[in-house]
Amino acid sequence: MDERVASILEQLSKGRIPVVPPDVDYAVQLARLTSYLDAIRHFTLALSSGDLSQTMGQAGMGPVVGSLKALHSSLKHLTWQTKQIALGDFSQRVEFMGEFAEAFNTMVVTLGESRAELEQAYERLNEDMMELQLMSAELQQSEERFRLIAESVSDVIWTLDASLDSFTYVSPSIASLRGFTVDEAINEKFAQALTPKSYAYVQDILMQKLSFYSETGTLDSFSERIEIEQVCKDGRIIPVEVVISAIISTDGNIKEFVGISRDITERKREEEKLKYESTHDSMTGLYNRAYFDDELGRIANGPLFPVSFIVADLDGLKRVNDSIGHEAGDQLIRGASDVLKMAFRGSDVVARTGGDEFLIILNMTDEELAAKSIGRIRIYQEQYNKNSGNMPVSISLGTATAYSAGDIPSALKEADKRMYDDKVSRKQQRVG
Amino acid sequence: MPEGIINRKYKFNWDLLGDLELGRPNLGHNMRVEVYRLMQYSFRDVLEERYGADEADRVFHEAGFLAGKAIYDNLIGPQGDVNELIKKLQSVLKDMGIGILRVEEADLDNGRITVTVAEDLDCSGLPDTGVELCTFDEGFLAAILKSFSGKSFTVKEVDCWCTGDRTCRFTAVVNED
Ligand SMILES: [Zn+2]
Numbered sequence: 024m025d026e027r028v029a030s031i032l033e034q035l036s037k038g039r040i041p042v043v044p045p046d047v048d049y050a051v052q053l054a055r056l057t058s059y060l061d062a063i064r065h066f067t068l069a070l071s072s073g074d075l076s077q078t079m080g081q082a083g084m085g086p087v088v089g090s091l092k093a094l095h096s097s098l099k100h101l102t103w104q105t106k107q108i109a110l111g112d113f114s115q116r117v118e119f120m121g122e123f124a125e126a127f128n129t130m131v132v133t134l135g136e137s138r139a140e141l142e143q144a145y146e147r148l149n150e151d152m153m154e155l156q157l158m159s160a161e162l163q164q165s166e167e168r169f170r171l172i173a174e175s176v177s178d179v180i181w182t183l184d185a186s187l188d189s190f191t192y193v194s195p196s197i198a199s200l201r202g203f204t205v206d207e208a209i210n211e212k213f214a215q216a217l218t219p220k221s222y223a224y225v226q227d228i229l230m231q232k233l234s235f236y237s238e239t240g241t242l243d244s245f246s247e248r249i250e251i252e253q254v255c256k257d258g259r260i261i262p263v264e265v266v267i268s269a270i271i272s273t274d275g276n277i278k279e280f281v282g283i284s285r286d287i288t289e290r291k292r293e294e295e296k297l298k299y300e301s302t303h304d305s306m307t308g309l310y311n312r313a314y315f316d317d318e319l320g321r322i323a324n325g326p327l328f329p330v331s332f333i334v335a336d337l338d339g340l341k342r343v344n345d346s347i348g349h350e351a352g353d354q355l356i357r358g359a360s361d362v363l364k365m366a367f368r369g370s371d372v373v374a375r376t377g378g379d380e381f382l383i384i385l386n387m388t389d390e391e392l393a394a395k396s397i398g399r400i401r402i403y404q405e406q407y408n409k410n411s412g413n414m415p416v417s418i419s420l421g422t423a424t425a426y427s428a429g430d431i432p433s434a435l436k437e438a439d440k441r442m443y444d445d446k447v448s449r450k451q452q453r454v455g
Numbered sequence: 456m457p458e459g460i461i462n463r464k465y466k467f468n469w470d471l472l473g474d475l476e477l478g479r480p481n482l483g484h485n486m487r488v489e490v491y492r493l494m495q496y497s498f499r500d501v502l503e504e505r506y507g508a509d510e511a512d513r514v515f516h517e518a519g520f521l522a523g524k525a526i527y528d529n530l531i532g533p534q535g536d537v538n539e540l541i542k543k544l545q546s547v548l549k550d551m552g553i554g555i556l557r558v559e560e561a562d563l564d565n566g567r568i569t570v571t572v573a574e575d576l577d578c579s580g581l582p583d584t585g586v587e588l589c590t591f592d593e594g595f596l597a598a599i600l601k602s603f604s605g606k607s608f609t610v611k612e613v614d615c616w617c618t619g620d621r622t623c624r625f626t627a628v629v630n631e632d
Contacts, residue, residue, distance in 0.1 A: 084585065084618050084619045084620075085583065085619035085620075086583065086619045087619075088619065088620075089614075089616075089618075089620035089621045090621050092614060092620050092621065092622070093573070093620065093621035093622050096557060096559060096571040096573075096622050096624060097557065099557075099559035099560075100557035100558055100559055100571065101558065101570075102559075103558045103559060103561065104558075107538060112538060114542065118549075118555065119555060121574075328623075369630045
């Protein structure tokens with residue numbers, strides 16, 4: 024046999040692919056074998072570098088190539104499966120490929136689960152977003168509603184920062200309350216919006232309520248109405264009723280204060296009027312019996328002794344009423360009242376305690392000073408009568424002094440008795 | 456009336472597979488692969504003797520088509536897309552022990568599908584005869600694809616155990632007509 028054949032076979036057995044000389048024995052068969060091996064080598068190289076587009080073509084027959092083609096086929100199937108997974112088909116599974124199949128399938132399951140979790144999270148996020156949007160829309164609606172309410176009521180609604188420093192909202196009716204525009208009112212500090220006394224008062228009250236809140240966690244005490252005084256743009260000071268509440272943030276701290284302010288000038292005036300009417304005699308403007316009795320109680324507990332009382336009784340009222348008429352009688356009463364008003368200071372209590380009876384309380388006044396007061400009444404009575412025409416006023420007077428609360432009843436009785444004595448002696452004078 | 460129709464005894468339908476629960480209460484659904492092959496290759500021998508190898512191939516191809524359509528109608532049913540179809544077909548072929556179907560390419564838009572069948576019931580393990588054998592499978596796959604897509608496909612076995620390969624590879628190309 025050709026020795027070159029042996030050498031070629033030797034090289035083939037070592038895995039080399041030798042060049043086959045054309046003139047060697049079995050040259051055609053050997054050349055076919057080497058080109059077959061060469062084709063396998065190329066195919067294997069392509070496979071190992073991941074190039075699955077190569078095929079064995081017509082040369083690729085037989086079990087050796089068949090095994091390679093099976094590998095080729097598996098890799099192509101894997102590639103296809105991976106593409107399906109990439110498109111979201113996590114049901115793909117590799118089968119019959121041993122450990123690799125197990126590892127690959129675990130990866131796909133994990134990927135699928137992660138994807139599902141992500142989708143769930145995304146869905147939840149979407150739901151939360153929807154909810155937030157809904158809430159925000161509702162919030163906007165409710166804010167709009169409250170704005171409309173705040174801006175249509177005549178009371179002033181305002182919000183104040185938690186440090187009691189600046190306003191964060193003031194409703195437009197501030198213009199009718201204090202004459203300021205909304206901008207002016209918002210730029211004003213809280214301390215400037217109130218009189219100094221009211222500012223201190225409000226601060227005090229809010230501090231109390233805040234400490235109550237921090238102790239009990241309830242805001243109940245906030246709804247109480249308080250009365251304060253505020254300064255208007257034109258300098259007037261007006262009485263204002265305020266209700267202050269607190270808005271608590273989610274962390275439990277005070278976020279803001281909300282207040283409603285109302286002008287109570289009219290109400291105050293009404294109250295003053297009622298109070299005046301309940302303490303004064305409507306015909307003369309002097310204090311009435313009720314006030315006189317209250318005042319007696321007050322001086323009994325007070326430090327203003329000695330206190331002197333003057334009992335004054337209008338003479339001849341019944342006679343004038345009967346003979347001339349009640350209008351003339353009323354004129355007489357007003358005349359007596361004018362005389363008494365002229366004779367005393369504003370701080371003295373001059374009261375009409377009966378139809379023709381007047382009582383006067385003089386604090387820190389002893390008998391001597393009381394006697395001078397009696398003298399003063401006589402002088403003013405004389406003056407009055409000079410101009411009173413045919414309706415002269417004649418008043419009987421008596422005085423007594425109390426040095427302590429216990430003396431008061433007897434002093435009043437004594438004064439009354441002396442007035443009566445005066446009336447009798449003056450009647451005798453007229454007659455005599 | 457044509458002669459062929461007069462002589463029909465068993466026109467194929469799914470019921471011909473019989474009630475196995477009733478008929479094989481002890482032996483059940485399974486039998487040996489050799490028996491299947493025994494029947495197939497004895498048939499083929501007689502057919503080749505009588506009509507020649509090419510005609511025998513055509514007979515098997517047509518029979519495969521009939522079987523594929525029956526399988527589609529009875530075990531697969533309508534599917535959403537080609538990937539669903541493949542998945543379903545894979546599981547049917549595996550569950551029935553027909554073979555392990557793998558996909559190399561499934562581009563229905565361009566009418567090209569390449570699949571492999573490993574451990575094929577018909578040919579895996581057969582002697583290397585150098586000729587592709589699985590004409591039954593070609594018809595079978597063509598019927599599945601036609602049932603699914605409504606289009607007719609030409610399915611060709613390009614690699615087969617019988618040509619030395621370890622898997623059978625089929626290419627399917629849609630017929631432009
Ligand atoms: Zn085959």
